[in-house]
Amino acid sequence: MKKASKFEKFAARCWNLLNEGKPFTPIFTIGTMILFAFFSKSDWTVLAVSFVTIIPFLILYFIYDFPLFLRNFLWIPLIAYLLIWGEISYTLWLFAISLYFFFTVFFWGTLYYHLRIGTTWWNFTRFWKLVLKNSDSTSGNAQEQLPKVLLLLSLWYIHYSMLMDGVTFTSLSWIQIITFFGATWLFAFVLHRYLFDWKPEPIENYTENVSPSEHAVNDKVIVIVIDGMRKERFEEANTPFLDKLRLEGTEYANMETVYPARTVVCFSSMFTGTYPFEHGITSNMVWKLGIKVESIFDSLRKVNKKGRLLGIAHLVDAMGDDVETVTAVMHNDEADRNIIERAKKIMAEQDPELLIAQLISTDQTGHSRGVLYDEYIQKIEEADRLVEEFVGWLKDNGKMENTTLMICADHGQADGIGGHGHLDEGERYVPFIMNGPTIKRNHLVKEKHSLVSMAPTIAYLLGAPYPSHSRGPVLQEAMRSEGNNE
Structure with missing residues (x-):
């Protein structure tokens, strides 16, 4: 690709x-x-x-x-x-x-x-x-x-x-x-x-609910972001593998995205642990390149570990050289397949401790064809099959033995041109699943959480310090305590 x-x-x-x-x-x-x-x-x-x-x-x-x-x-x-x-x-x-x-x-x-x-x-x-x-x-x-x-x-x-x-x-x-x-x-x-009063309240304190782990809980963390996957449409789709992952892992039923819910903003918040007023990315139109705070990739470098973000060109504006770019100029039926093949190549050749892969076809279908049509559901179902294939490949190559898998969306999508940004109906809450040997099985967390918890949670699992301005609490509700195999 x-x-x-x-x-x-x-x-x-x-x-x-x-x-x-x-x-x-x-x-x-x-x-x-x-x-x-x-x-x-x-x-x-x-x-x-x-x-x-x-x-x-x-x-x-x-x-x-x-x-x-x-x-x-x-x-x-x-x-x-x-x-x-x-x-x-x-x-x-x-x-x-x-x-x-x-x-x-x-x-x-x-x-x-x-x-x-x-x-x-x-x-x-x-x-x-x-x-x-x-x-x-x-x-x-x-x-x-x-x-x-x-x-x-x-x-x-x-x-x-x-x-x-x-x-x-x-x-x-x-x-x-x-x-x-x-x-x-x-x-x-x-x-x-x-009247403009529906934005989520930012978390006031920096990450403090769990002290950073001195030793890695996992060898690897794999994050697959199905860009623009609307939660209610995900529930309507036929996704047997993702359903299996949440049944055998932990699902966060009320995972909230950030404001404004734009792709580059969301990715910046997810992987710094903080909000636009701190990391500086306020829309997909990035006037000044680069985030202003540490990212999860910076945290991993402090403990001699490597992370890679596989995504479209927009993400370079925020995350710079930590992004492995993929071209977004290709037939939408081929995009996610090619991204998964590229993800396999990165894992085979670079073997990073953290891989984040952005699947884009669901989002592109929402923007070009609308979210309330069958084509949108079909792309979610296609993503399910590709995630299953990728996880199978990881297992066959010995890369899932002590690995936590995170599956989520960066934002949902509203009606019309798959709109997202101001948290209209269908945008605010996103699917979020964790699965792995150190993650609780068949566990549902109903309390509201925020995607800003992703960076500190990844840091905790990989034994790295939290990013400098991380505010999200570690998602400890999903983690098994020692001796607890539930």
């Missing part, structure tokens, strides 16, 4: 500018302005000057997310604009809406996914419905992006028209503009202060 090339890593970062909602809003708005001005043969100087009137609103929408139900409130500033100025360009609105759906439904949902993972050329027939339903703050969230963009373009166009009609820049209704801007900022602040 090919590694992710330097070009693919660069392209992935560029794509995140269009995929993540915060950078997309100004990029799309400015791009629409330029195209509209080009086709209408406008004065470019006037366009640039009138653009100044919307800069504060671009900043506002970059700071505030308006997640989940808060996006409904985005229509209120647009209605207020209509009441105050009472003027819109229907041509501009129609142009912007058409351009938006062309980008999301045809360029992204059809061309992009066909070239990257081999979806059908007819994917647009379903993708438009997913864009309308999507609740995540990405470019594919029509209910969030359209009211933002239409307000920004309307504010720009009315002042652009005034300037074109001979009104000077200093003669614009600045008191009205500033008042409207201030009221919108206050509105956004109040909404987020009093």
Whole structure:
């Protein structure tokens, strides 16, 4: 299987500018302005000057997310604009809406996914419905992006028209503009202060429930992350091997992901043991490469042990050289098979004490085809068969004798374009299974836990110090006490 090339890593970062909602809003708005001005043969100087009137609103929408139900409130500033100025360009609105759906439904949902993972050329027939339903703050969230963009373009166009009609820049209704801007900022602040209250509370203390183990409990830990596997859909799927693992091991029924539930954020939290405010990765769009704290890989190096993370190019932005990259440009039916083959090669050639493998097909199917369709279930079932094959290979090669196996998802997925980020229904709680000779059999933990417990638990099992800012408690409920074989 090919590694992710330097070009693919660069392209992935560029794509995140269009995929993540915060950078997309100004990029799309400015791009629409330029195209509209080009086709209408406008004065470019006037366009640039009138653009100044919307800069504060671009900043506002970059700071505030308006997640989940808060996006409904985005229509209120647009209605207020209509009441105050009472003027819109229907041509501009129609142009912007058409351009938006062309980008999301045809360029992204059809061309992009066909070239990257081999979806059908007819994917647009379903993708438009997913864009309308999507609740995540990405470019594919029509209910969030359209009211933002239409307000920004309307504010720009009315002042652009005034300037074109001979009104000077200093003669614009600045008191009205500033008042409207201030009221919108206050509105956004109040909404987020009093209604944006569903984020998980971070654990206040660093890991302290168990002292670090001076001696390794296990020789190896194998972690398989089935990216984007929604818990309720996992329960509906036919997964005999994963069911066997949880019956013969320990299952955490209420394992909570972190906020925001984006892949690079989740992996950074899982393998540092802490939250975005400490490790510094706050979205898939990584502005400054590298985590700010120690990872589990750093901890293992302190005791002369090795860990490898096998995953897509995005993860390099956080974990750097500890990542063995795989290309994400391949048919989705081949992706997880190739990842498992690469995992076998890493274990055969490098034999690390810790291997983390990211299976990506379930997540990619959710994003391209939706999570409430049969294709999504089929990918979970395919992952089950591949995990069984990999564990069998590990046993045949003598690498499971004193090994703990962890199977989990980094986040779930909501309806629409498999949205995840703001902990909508289907995102917050993830499947989590531990299995091995030192793990309790047929044990169910119902209390709520967090994925930030993964790093300290791995460190404990492998006899390494906890990462420097690890906050998650060690998952000791899953471990057998000496002489206890339950």
